Amino acid sequence: MIGSEVCVYFAQQGHQIIGLDNNQRAVFFGPQGDTRWNQKRLETTLKGYQHIELDIRDRNGVLALIEKIKPDAIVHTAAQPSHDRAAAIPFEDFDTNAVGTHNLLEAVRRYCPESPFVHMSTNKVYGDAPNSIALIEKETRWDYADLQYAEGIAENFTIDQSKHSIFGASKVAADIMVQEYGRYFNMPTCCLRGGCLTGPNHSGVELHGFLSYLIRCNLEGKEYKIYGYKGKQVRDNIHSLDVARFIEAFINAPRIAEVYNLGGGKNNSVSIIEAFKLVESISGIPQKFSYVNENRIGDHICYYSDLRKMQAHYPSWGITKDLKTTFEEIVESWEARLKA
Ligand SMILES: NC(=O)c1ccc[n+]([C@@H]2O[C@H](COP(=O)([O-])OP(=O)(O)OC[C@H]3O[C@@H](n4cnc5c(N)ncnc54)[C@H](O)[C@@H]3O)[C@@H](O)[C@H]2O)c1
Numbered sequence: 001m002i003g004s005e006v007c008v009y010f011a012q013q014g015h016q017i018i019g020l021d022n023n024q025r026a027v028f029f030g031p032q033g034d035t036r037w038n039q040k041r042l043e044t045t046l047k048g049y050q051h052i053e054l055d056i057r058d059r060n061g062v063l064a065l066i067e068k069i070k071p072d073a074i075v076h077t078a079a080q081p082s083h084d085r086a087a088a089i090p091f092e093d094f095d096t097n098a099v100g101t102h103n104l105l106e107a108v109r110r111y112c113p114e115s116p117f118v119h120m121s122t123n124k125v126y127g128d129a130p131n132s133i134a135l136i137e138k139e140t141r142w143d144y145a146d147l148q149y150a151e152g153i154a155e156n157f158t159i160d161q162s163k164h165s166i167f168g169a170s171k172v173a174a175d176i177m178v179q180e181y182g183r184y185f186n187m188p189t190c191c192l193r194g195g196c197l198t199g200p201n202h203s204g205v206e207l208h209g210f211l212s213y214l215i216r217c218n219l220e221g222k223e224y225k226i227y228g229y230k231g232k233q234v235r236d237n238i239h240s241l242d243v244a245r246f247i248e249a250f251i252n253a254p255r256i257a258e259v260y261n262l263g264g265g266k267n268n269s270v271s272i273i274e275a276f277k278l279v280e281s282i283s284g285i286p287q288k289f290s291y292v293n294e295n296r297i298g299d300h301i302c303y304y305s306d307l308r309k310m311q312a313h314y315p316s317w318g319i320t321k322d323l324k325t326t327f328e329e330i331v332e333s334w335e336a337r338l339k340a
Pocket of ligand 1: 025057198
């Protein structure tokens with residue numbers, strides 16, 4: 001999802017793009033996670049786009065490709081992206097997220113070390129430590145009681161000694177290695193610790209892509225399962241366009257070994273039951289749901305990103321797509337896809 005949005009954005013700026021993917025998402029999630037439709041969309045609609053079918057776990061293949069193309073910038077968004085899936089396939093998860101990232105980093109260090117390397121990390125590197133922040137229960141959501149977090153979670157929050165899930169731990173390994181290649185080899189790397197990244201082209205499935213999946217459930221009249229926390233768990237959502245705009249800002253003025261919490265921030269935060277109301281107001285369809293009294297392991301009760309570091313380093317960047325617009329675009333996209 002994010003990779004394709006970044007391709008579209010940079011192609012629109014006139015860049016030549018090489019997209020690397022092997023549709024592993026269909027292996028991880030089955031036919032519902034298949035991304036070939038999106039690959040075809042890029043190949044048929046983007047000028048200067050070339051698809052390369054390559055597995056990032058293939059170390060020699062990655063080294064040979066980077067040596068050949070020596071890209072001016074690398075945006076690394078390939079991953080096994082789900083907590084729950086990782087527990088079932090821990091080797092594939094670690095080999096993709098940690099080792100695959102390392103393969104790319106080393107290839108870049110050998111053949112184009114000056115090229116900015118942007119890595120999509122995740123806020124799951126903080127594990128369940130955000131759940132130790134004192135909370136208040138409001139009518140439709142949890143929120144931080146501790147005023148230190150009034151603007152959200154900042155990048156200096158601890159990543160240590162908490163439960164991450166197998167996925168979170170493999171992403172920590174990648175995040176630290178990306179930082180290390182920056183600090184140790186003086187390379188322009190950055191980790192973007194994403195919250196909920198979303199957009200109209202997300203193939204959301206139950207285990208990954210909550211907003212896209214929730215909206216699809218609404219439109220199809222399917223039941224959405226809430227896991228614990230009374231449905232008041234809070235996530236901040238950032239539209240993929242604003243993600244791409246930040247990546248562009250970093251590539252144009254790169255820094256060494258940076259880390260940013262990339263999310264929609266407090267203004268784009270929403271709880272599950274608030275999301276039901278918002279989608280119902282757009283589609284006119286009542287949301288069906290059921291409640292499971294047990295939360296997902298390591299799931300955040302309340303998480304929204306403090307965007308102040310990003311804004312301080314890149315003042316021309318800011319959120320341009322608010323929550324309602326993002327919902328409307330996802331509704332429109334699913335309506336079109338479900339009809340097709
Ligand atoms: N979407 C979110 O809400 C979110 C939030 C935080 C972080 N992130 C991170 O952003 C990145 C992208 O997320 P996304 O939502 O676009 O996920 P996605 O599953 O839509 O995209 C990942 C892509 O990587 C490809 N891939 C997986 N394994 C591969 C391999 N071994 N070789 C080549 N390609 C492979 C998949 O086929 C898929 O197209 C991930 O690192 C994820 O952890 C996403």
